[in-house]
Amino acid sequence: MHTLVEIQQVSKSFGTVPAVSEISFQIPEGSIYGLLGPNGAGKTTLIRMITTITRPDSGQILFQGEPLTEKNALNMGYMPEERGLYKKMTVWNQLLFFAELKGLKSAEAKEQAKYWMRRLDIEPWAGKKMEELSKGMAQKVQFLTTILHQPKLIILDEPFSGFDPVNAEMVKELILELNKNGSTILFSTHRMDNVEEMCSHLAIINKGKLALNGETGGLRRKKFALEYEAGFKSPVSFSGQDFTPVKETTSPDGRQMYTFRLNNEDEQPALLKACLNAGNLVHFTELLPTIHDIFVQTVKEQQ
Amino acid sequence: MNKIWVILKREYLTRVRNKTFIIMTFAGPLIIAAFYAAIALVITRDASDKEKxxxxxxxxxxxxxxxxxxxxxxxxxxxxxxxxxxxxxxxxxxxxxxxxxxxxxxxxxxxxxxxxxxxxxxxxxxxxxxxxxxxxxxxxxxxxxLRQSTIDSLRPKTRLQMLEIDQEGNAKSSSTGIKSGIGFGLALLIYLFIFLYGNMVMRSALEEKTNRIVEVIVSSVKPFQMMMGKILGVALVGLTQFTAWLILGGIAIAAIGSAVGMKGPAGMQQTMKTMPAQNTQEIQKIMEQSEGLDALFNLPYTQIIAVFLLFFLGGYLLYSSLFAAIGSAVNQETDVQQFIFPVSMPLVFGFVIAQTVVFQDPNGPMAKLFSYIPFTSPVVMMVRSPFGVSWAEIAISASILFLTFLFFVWITGRIYRVGILMYGKKPTWKELGKWIFMK
Structure with missing residues (x-):
């Protein structure tokens, strides 16, 4: 995987308040990159620097290996957290305006606008002004203005906030589809369930500093001790075995559940063997920490 | 360049397609025409002697x-x-x-x-x-x-002719009153245009800020292009409206004029005949004294028109870039006043200069100085132009004006880039200064 965006030692402060300090990470091409962090962590500041709205005080950002310029912004589609469009403009004109602003030729823009409006079933609204649309409708149009020029990098600041569940689901599916068609996605969110489902990579930012980053799956394994869960039809004893359960519970359906903590993934076959020997094993699984756990733990560790 | 065009197109088309714009463009001349008709009616009614x-x-x-x-x-x-x-x-x-x-x-x-x-x-x-x-x-x-006819002939008919001698020694008749009138009238037109459409630019910048459109836009175009497109787009709207008004107004006045029975100067004379004798005499006296028509023909028209177009455009461009800066600095329309006043002061000051310094000595050092300063030159140069200004002066002053405009679009672009992302409290002048130099 090539690196699409490389952030190198980037810092930015407003007056004396540092918003982002010495953050470095790479966004691989084709990834769905989740940017996590509590409110005020510096996510939006970082995004604004990637979209060339503001420049870093120090450090630099590379786009496809070259220092980022305003031209690169044409290959990006950005949907800010605070959203809005021209109220008095029709949906159709609005889409064309933003597409042309991103460098699309008029004919191309029209073709794309037609395609996507049909795709989202909003063709009948083409001639309506924004102020006549419902909120959900406006959100769809907003999303379209972001992706109409088929950007290499789609940046979404809190894409699911403000969307109703149906539209949030639609946006999610579109994001996955666009990613499959070759767009790299960077989005910030504090909704952990989406991160787990969608993100191939993630970075956690806290108080302007990078707390953690990497591939989602790898992070879940690396960051915390490995835990496995074994279920039996009836209680069993592990005394005298190499493994001692750290937790013992009874599940609602009457199974006896034991949790083991390992220091090394290589020990897993031995654990499984031990469990098979212990009794009627009906359930054996790796317990991965949720992104939520990682997030909470990471933020806590820093305080 | 292409980006400026995209923005210009949007600013122009959304405004020109707007219902209020269409209504104002057509109703404007009607209102003027109705006003004119009302005056015409009052005059003709006064002239009739029904209510003696x-x-x-x-x-x-x-x-x-x-x-x-x-x-x-x-x-x-x-x-x-x-x-x-x-x-x-x-x-x-x-x-x-x-x-x-x-x-x-x-x-x-x-x-x-x-x-x-x-x-x-x-x-x-x-x-x-x-x-x-x-x-x-x-x-x-x-x-x-003495006989009546002798008494009449004793009072001399007085005509004071004013001659202007140019550098080649040719004489032209001139009239200070008409010159001041034309210069001042055109300067007033410039002033009105600047305020009407400068305000439009300001509200446009403010709209993008309050509707939170701006973040997407600044991630797509340079602030300079954004500002340039906006200012030029609104200028075109203004020119469209003015042209429409001139044409429609002309048609309307001609139509109503013929309906009331005033067909040009001939019609005027007719109306005057129906007026009480004394008034007619007065008007004739004024006309003789001022030698109006002759002086009107001798004005440096090419220059007046050139100055009007140059400074009309330049003045609008400069001031609308300042107005745009206000629009992108504040958060709501009510905060605008604090900044509008100091920004528009120089223009109002230009009129004060025009009335005092320029009317006394149109080619004096003070008049010259203020026709070089870009903030007052649209008014002062306009007022000076009917009195004859050298082309070199006009060229220098216009260049200063346009360069200042470019400089301020750049400044405004900087303020725009920072200001649009600052929501919440009203900025101070000091903060605005900081924004210009912010990275």
């Missing part, structure tokens, strides 16, 4: 009886009255007023009394006084043996 008021005149000597008929709206009826009878006549409204003349002394007119329920205005009483005086003056001269 009866005034009793009691004059034992008989000197005034016939001669007073030229007085405005009054119909004079001779009636011998004592003072108490006169009072009663006014009181019970059998007459609008009574003019009581007793013991006429032809060299000291001090026994004339005007009785009415309401006193005359200063203008009316002055008119009455001078009419009476003129009648007695003529009576005296007649008694000395």
């Amino acid at each position: 008021k009866t005034v009793f005149i009691s004059d034992e000597s008989g000197v005034f009886n016939a001669a007073l008929d030229s007085m405005g709206n009054y119909r004079f009826v001779q009636k011998k009255l004592e003072e108490n009878e006169a009072r009663k006549a006014v009181q019970n409204k059998s007459a609008h007023a009574v003019l009581l003349i007793r013991d006429l002394n032809l060299y000291k007119l001090d026994s004339v009394t005007w009785l009415s329920q309401k006193t005359l205005s200063i203008k009316q009483s002055e008119e009455l006084r001078s009419t009476l005086s003129e009648i007695v003056y003529r009576k005296n001269l007649t008694q000395m043996g």
